[in-house]
Amino acid sequence: SQELEQSPQSLIVQEGKNLTINCTSSKTLYGLYWYKQKYGEGLIFLMMLQKGGEEKSHEKITAKLDEKKQQSSLHITASQPSHAGIYLCGADNPIKAAGNKLTFGGGTRVLVKP
Amino acid sequence: DSGVTQTPKHLITATGQRVTLRCSPRSGDLSVYWYQQSLDQGLQFLIQYYNGEERAKGNILERFSAQQFPDLHSELNLSSLELGDSALYFCASSVDWNTGELFFGEGSRLTVL
Numbered sequence: 453s454q455e456l457e458q459s460p461q462s463l464i465v466q467e468g469k470n471l472t473i474n475c476t477s478s479k480t481l482y483g484l485y486w487y488k489q490k491y492g493e494g495l496i497f498l499m500m501l502q503k504g505g506e507e508k509s510h511e512k513i514t515a516k517l518d519e520k521k522q523q524s525s526l527h528i529t530a531s532q533p534s535h536a537g538i539y540l541c542g543a544d545n546p547i548k549a550a551g552n553k554l555t556f557g558g559g560t561r562v563l564v565k566p
Numbered sequence: 567d568s569g570v571t572q573t574p575k576h577l578i579t580a581t582g583q584r585v586t587l588r589c590s591p592r593s594g595d596l597s598v599y600w601y602q603q604s605l606d607q608g609l610q611f612l613i614q615y616y617n618g619e620e621r622a623k624g625n626i627l628e629r630f631s632a633q634q635f636p637d638l639h640s641e642l643n644l645s646s647l648e649l650g651d652s653a654l655y656f657c658a659s660s661v662d663w664n665t666g667e668l669f670f671g672e673g674s675r676l677t678v679l
Contacts, residue, residue: 485666494568494656494670495609540609544666553622554599554666556609 454479454543456557464563465531473526473560475541481521483544485554490537498526498539528562536564569593570671572657578677584645587674591638591659597621598640599660599668600632604653615640616663647678 455478465471475484483502487495499508501517501524508515512529528535538559569592579585591598600612611624615634634640644651654675658668
């Protein structure tokens with residue numbers, strides 16, 4: 453089965469600083485999803501990457517999927533307190549006919565110090 | 567607000583008991599997913615339904631069962647509860663059955679004492 457490892461597990465950044473989270477897969481990624489979870493709440497979809505080398509941005513958050521499609525990174529520029537939360541990467545089931553068993557990494561806890 | 571409604575928000579029960587968690591998907595979404603989130607296991611996929619039929623199954627215990635009704639709401643039944651079943655149970659929904667863009671509810675926090 454596919455496993456996703458996220459690093460770091462947690463990080464504390466000063467407001468205004470940049471941060472990067474990595475997600476490494478044990479197998480080729482056919483679809484990589486980034487979600488954000490505020491503590492004790494549900495997950496919110498951020499963005500999806502499917503093609504090797506693909507890069508997407510939304511406001512101050514940029515996500516990339518490497519060419520070999522086994523690693524993705526999430527980069528936040530000029531972090532703000534609103535960026536605090538848990539970021540999770542999720543991977544698609546490569547066998548589409550088997551439904552969508554989205555597998556998630558362990559998450560990265562982000563704390564932004566004002 | 568994701569549009570996905572889960573009830574109850576909090577539930578405290580004893581070992582050996584049975585509980586039912588309920589989920590109403592976003593209007594128009596045909597697929598419903600159940601996930602379990604705990605500190606030691608992280609976010610684990612349990613089961614997916616699409617338009618009333620089971621579509622995919624994950625690490626769901628035999629003591630757990632789920633169904634999706636004709637009005638598309640879903641229920642997750644947990645029986646013979648053990649201490650280790652204490653977790654946050656999320657329901658998510660999506661329009662289609664093969665997309666990873668899911669809309670999550672706020673979860674039902676189950677505490678088994």
